[in-house]
Amino acid sequence: MFTHVDAVAGQLGRGLLLTLAMTALTFTGAVAGGLVVAVLRICPVAPLRAFGAGYVTVFRNIPLLVLLVLFVFGLPDLGLLYPLFATVTTAMALYWAAFVCEVVRSGVRAVPRGQAEVARALGLGFGQCLRHVILPQAVRPMVQPLGSIFIGCALSTSLAAAVGVAELTGQAEFLTLRYDQPLTSFALTTVVYVALTLTSGLVAGRVERKLAVAR
């Protein structure tokens, strides 16, 4: 059962690195993109608001695999051919940005209106109001949902295997077909994914306690 330990460990290690890199890039991109879309959705300029709403509707309702297939096999028909890794990561970041946007929006909405009114009544400008009053209170309720989104990102990177990226799930499939030891490689991969999600959950809980504000 354990005749190819070195090869298997090496392959899975490479897959894990790719998964981690994709997760980190996707999540970073999604948070940046989600913030931009959230700003668009609450800004007073009507066309930008409509664009933000349309973006969220489209990207929250399209299955990620459809988006990946569209990007990987569809975009080259438009002459847009990029490396596979970049294409997949971009598609995933665009997808998760819609979810981040909704988290940010509901976080801002969780701040009682009186807070912003008082801040304005005290003469704080828009930026000051946002920085000193709204955001410190809005960030805390965002932490847990953002943690879930991080876990979602990590798990969804596995879909990249379906369009040909040899990340962790792809390696598990490859090893199964190559060495005919399905249980070993699937068990190992499962352990890695469970470890990944449990750690992310713990970190999110930690961060949330750190950011606690007394109300």
Add this chain to the structure above:
Amino acid sequence: MKQLTKARRDDIHLLFDPPGPRARRRIRIATAVSLAVFAALLAFAVRQFAAHGQLDADQWRMFGEWPIIRFLLSGLGQTLLVTAVAAALAFPLGGIVALGRLARNRPTRALARTYVELFRSVPLLLLLYVFLFGLPGVGLTFPVFWQLVIPIVLGNAAVVAEIFRAGVLSLPRGQTEAAYSLGMTHRQTMSGVVFPQALRAVSPALVSQLVRLLKDSTLGYVVSYLELLHQAKVLGEYYHAVLSTYLVAAACFIAVNSALSGAASWLEARRA
């Protein structure tokens, strides 16, 4: 709908004073500029499509022909079938697991918890590969439909269990206490008092879960089950019209899913 617009206005009013004359002028300028930018982007996209022959009639004509429409509709039907069967199995299973997590018996709780933690942290595709490549190795082969549905059910039951549990925990404790003080057993309390109320509370979340189930059904692409995405792949490769076919399929998915999302927020608004 009315409530949605109101919520959006709240967002804006939370952060901004009502605009004065100068701010109104700035908003008008920004509106004009953003419209111009969008128009430019649209023109660029159309040019890019046209330059690569993606607007040619032979890329789109077949979507007006009935056999092709029927082919895609049958894919959509299979997608809906997978979603419905998976929901019909995952929701009760999730309910059972949730009961397990709320049981008074410690091993049952631990077992249910392990199930939830495990299946929430395994990517669906990995689970699918287990059924596709792993289990046949030990002599267990399912028909394609079940190779797709069973992993979806196993994965989503864990999420549904957490939804149910959150619904039960959100009930006021007085409900359970009142049931106990009327002499009801734990089982009677759960089935007669707690679960029916929890079910009402989580119904929007369950409808949203349908969206996820429908998204998961696209994994039929991997197991070659004839759902919409797989049909689109076949069609696109046959007609050498990959982009247009995937765009049509994406539009179908978005339409169905946004109808489901709309139903979820309608339920939510009605409950509130």
